[in-house]
Amino acid sequence: MAIDKRKTPEVNAGSMADIAFLLLIFFLVATTMNTDMGINRVLPPWVDEPEKDAPPIKERNLMAVKVNQYGHILLQGDLVELSQVKERVKEFVLNPGNRDDLPEKEMKQIDIIGEYPVSMGVVSLQNDRGTSYEMYINVQNELTRAFNEIRDMVAFNYFGVKFSELDEAKREAVQDAVPLKISEANPKNIGGN
């Protein structure tokens, strides 16, 4: 074999890259880019004493959804399954037949859309202390889904696309037309911890 006449042989650094790549891949795999997701809600501000002279909400404008510790759902006094909740809420908010026992509508001037009958209905979600969190989230999810589907419908009627595909201004208009009115009433102190 012919030997180079250089004084010191070069150290082979070719495998250095492989080692670095290995480390890089390890870090890429080990660090998770976890994106947190969830259901957004806005709590009502705390008042020390409830105002006595606050105007009471009319009965027709209020839909009471109660979830007890056994996971039973009581909706306006009827025992319903989770899968029925969405349709009932949609019917309540939209009030398609302008029935007397379903919420009133208030004509409001909204940017872009123009005049729109905004429902005055409020969905009130109540739970026991013993209600499981999973059931509570399931019901919250159904309520949100009902409102989202109504928003999709309004967006489709006015703009021809789904709510999620609208731009900021139009989205706000639809949000004004279909406000997410879910009240989280104070739960009853029953059902154990």
Added chain:
Amino acid sequence: MAVIRKKGSNNVPAISTASLPDVIFMILFFFMTTTSMKETELRVSVSLPSATEIQKLEKKSLVSYIYVGQPLKKYQAKDGTAPRIQLNDSYCTPKDINEFISSERDKLSENDRNSMSVCIKADKYTKMGIITDIKTELRKANALKITYAATQQQGYY
């Protein structure tokens, strides 16, 4: 132009790959510094409920986390199995939430304080009693934007 070649060196010299490791190391360090490790060590076990209508949390820097669940197995001998609230690195009672929220709020700049939000990461088997206590404390602390953390559910049931 005429190229003058030395005698006996016909082959093209190999491209030096000596700087390749340096480049890769640079990428490696970039990743190591930018990806944040979990800042709090979980002391409760949390398996999130699943839902379909979920949204991404907007700005992570504005979000404070409250964890609720059973203590992890290794802490159960000491702390029992009743669901606990975890703020930062320790177990807390609902009364500590007020202080926690105000300290979290102080960390934010003046402009961001209004858009601060709280993410409740609760185990799906916890009872609502403890969540209600948290919600009451959050309302008292005036932290009204909350998110119930959930995982994406595939399809409908």
